Amino acid sequence: MGLKEKTSDLKKRMRNALKGGGDKAIKKQKAIGKLTARERIIALLDPKSFHEYDLFVEHAAKDFDMDKKYLPGDGVITGTGMLSGHPVCIYAQDFTVAGGSLGWMHAKKITKIMDHALKLKVPLIGINDSGGARIQEGVNSLAGYGEIFFRNTLASGVIPQISVILGPCAGGAVYSPALTDFVFVVENISKMFITGPEVIKTVLGEEISMEALGGARVHCETTGNAHFFARTEEECFSQIKNLVSYIPWNNKRKAEKFPKKSPKTRTYNIENIIPADAREPYDVRDIIKALSDDSLFLEIMELFAQNIVIGFGRMDGETVGFVANQPLVLAGVLDVDSSDKAARFIRYCDAFNIPLVTLVDLPGYLPGADQEHAGVIRHGAKILYAYSEATVPKITVIMRKAYGGGYIAMCSHHLRADFVFAWPTAEIAVMGPEGAANIIFRKEIFASDNPDEFRKQKVEEYKEKFANPYVAAAYGYIDAVIEPAETRKKLIRALEISKEKDISNPKKKHGIPPF
Amino acid sequence: MATKNDTYIFETFIIEGAEYKTLLSDKFKNRKKYEEKDSKIITAFIPGTILKLFIKKGSKIAEGEPLLILEAMKMRNIVKSPLEGRVRSIYVSENEKVAKEQLLVEME
Numbered sequence: 001m002g003l004k005e006k007t008s009d010l011k012k013r014m015r016n017a018l019k020g021g022g023d024k025a026i027k028k029q030k031a032i033g034k035l036t037a038r039e040r041i042i043a044l045l046d047p048k049s050f051h052e053y054d055l056f057v058e059h060a061a062k063d064f065d066m067d068k069k070y071l072p073g074d075g076v077i078t079g080t081g082m083l084s085g086h087p088v089c090i091y092a093q094d095f096t097v098a099g100g101s102l103g104w105m106h107a108k109k110i111t112k113i114m115d116h117a118l119k120l121k122v123p124l125i126g127i128n129d130s131g132g133a134r135i136q137e138g139v140n141s142l143a144g145y146g147e148i149f150f151r152n153t154l155a156s157g158v159i160p161q162i163s164v165i166l167g168p169c170a171g172g173a174v175y176s177p178a179l180t181d182f183v184f185v186v187e188n189i190s191k192m193f194i195t196g197p198e199v200i201k202t203v204l205g206e207e208i209s210m211e212a213l214g215g216a217r218v219h220c221e222t223t224g225n226a227h228f229f230a231r232t233e234e235e236c237f238s239q240i241k242n243l244v245s246y247i248p249w250n251n252k253r254k255a256e257k258f259p260k261k262s263p264k265t266r267t268y269n270i271e272n273i274i275p276a277d278a279r280e281p282y283d284v285r286d287i288i289k290a291l292s293d294d295s296l297f298l299e300i301m302e303l304f305a306q307n308i309v310i311g312f313g314r315m316d317g318e319t320v321g322f323v324a325n326q327p328l329v330l331a332g333v334l335d336v337d338s339s340d341k342a343a344r345f346i347r348y349c350d351a352f353n354i355p356l357v358t359l360v361d362l363p364g365y366l367p368g369a370d371q372e373h374a375g376v377i378r379h380g381a382k383i384l385y386a387y388s389e390a391t392v393p394k395i396t397v398i399m400r401k402a403y404g405g406g407y408i409a410m411c412s413h414h415l416r417a418d419f420v421f422a423w424p425t426a427e428i429a430v431m432g433p434e435g436a437a438n439i440i441f442r443k444e445i446f447a448s449d450n451p452d453e454f455r456k457q458k459v460e461e462y463k464e465k466f467a468n469p470y471v472a473a474a475y476g477y478i479d480a481v482i483e484p485a486e487t488r489k490k491l492i493r494a495l496e497i498s499k500e501k502d503i504s505n506p507k508k509k510h511g512i513p514p515f
Numbered sequence: 516m517a518t519k520n521d522t523y524i525f526e527t528f529i530i531e532g533a534e535y536k537t538l539l540s541d542k543f544k545n546r547k548k549y550e551e552k553d554s555k556i557i558t559a560f561i562p563g564t565i566l567k568l569f570i571k572k573g574s575k576i577a578e579g580e581p582l583l584i585l586e587a588m589k590m591r592n593i594v595k596s597p598l599e600g601r602v603r604s605i606y607v608s609e610n611e612k613v614a615k616e617q618l619l620v621e622m623e
Contacts, residue, residue: 206614279533279535281536281538305540306540328523328537329539330537330538330543331528331530331537337542363533364530364531369548370547432530434531435531435533
């Protein structure tokens, strides 16, 4: 064969491999609103940037007549490309080829691209669409999963890892996404669970649909396993592009700087957002939008534990991570879920050099036997751990209530916030006036002729004396009491001055956070 | 008590004696309320099948004596009496499938 023939032979081989699972399987995939694996990669990445590798990889299994089966690319597509101008490594499981099942060579392709990502220090994107382990390959498919989980763990905190669930992701397979930083799901398409509805029915006699057990909404609202909810694959891809624009390629870099833009203060004006009465709610996301460039805020885990808000925005063009109590939901209390949600985000920001801006307005922790029994002590401790450990610039704004343990937890000076600002409306106290008066004046209230009136009077007295920022400011726990309208200016100044912040924690192998 | 603004209907939520207007999450509204456990009431700790009953109504039982076998997840679990007493009623029969938390036996 000459060069011409050899080239045309290559083209033939490529055409053959590019067919994936064939027309019938592709038709089936499309009928349920799903793109094919290759279409997904093309749709997600910048135009013409995808370079595929390992197209000719084939499985080597022999049992159960597997030696007679040709599975193009062994059911997974891997390669490199650009995403919003950032280099990335990517893989996408191809459900049209043997149900995207994971065999040894399939896993080898994935681990190879993971190794590349870790070496090249670029983000890794995994598109999951797989029926699970390739049973015919037995223990080799388990080995494959294990090799993936191991790499997910080593890459954690070094390169951003993004999981996109665009089909089933069941059994052991779910643990790869669970180990990654951000999980994207799409309504009616994503399905994640350890044991499926059929097993649950036979073993436990409980009937539940796949969507109710592990659909996109469940993982966004109830379990907290997923971070971004979309209605279509296209919407999901634009969410990923948006996220990538906020984060650096690896832990040695800073996020890309964008042109500065002022917030839309006509729509988001702090003085109009905050109600005069500290017991009245407002949407803290409006405050974030009043502070961030162009009033843009990328909220993460929007539907889970809504009593705390986390996400990315920019200030003077630089990415910051916002953590804010949300008085709109459950008065903004801390509880098991919100602690979990915030703590992981704080650690993410710290790992990837993203400064933290914390907005405080909370009455304390959520009371209840269910909370105590669910381990709110251990989960609540995660926030303390994450803030204490974080060495990125940490700036806190106490807007209204900061009572008791909640005050400490929300990045107080005691956890080494660099700057703590308070508004004149801030109430920093060991507990709320009502609770404090009830304890301090318990006997007097009981002995009074008119206990209600007496209690009210004592609450007022306590409020007058302690429900303000000046007691804490007198001890230096607050660096400055500022007017709400100048918050953005103060934050930008504090971020600017903290740019070269360089501190390190005691040398250790790793800490032991209350997982 | 609920109050309304243009977008939301707020509930009153009390933390340390202070009343806050806020939204309550579904998870909070559906939370499992704590109930004191009555040791005389024996319920299925796991869904499964009653494989064998060792007791009859009125049987005198010592503490730790086997009451029944509850098979679940391919395991035969011997359910033992948490106290000394008499069997007041039996609510299940052999080979019956039971759900989690289903009432099995009442002691007195």
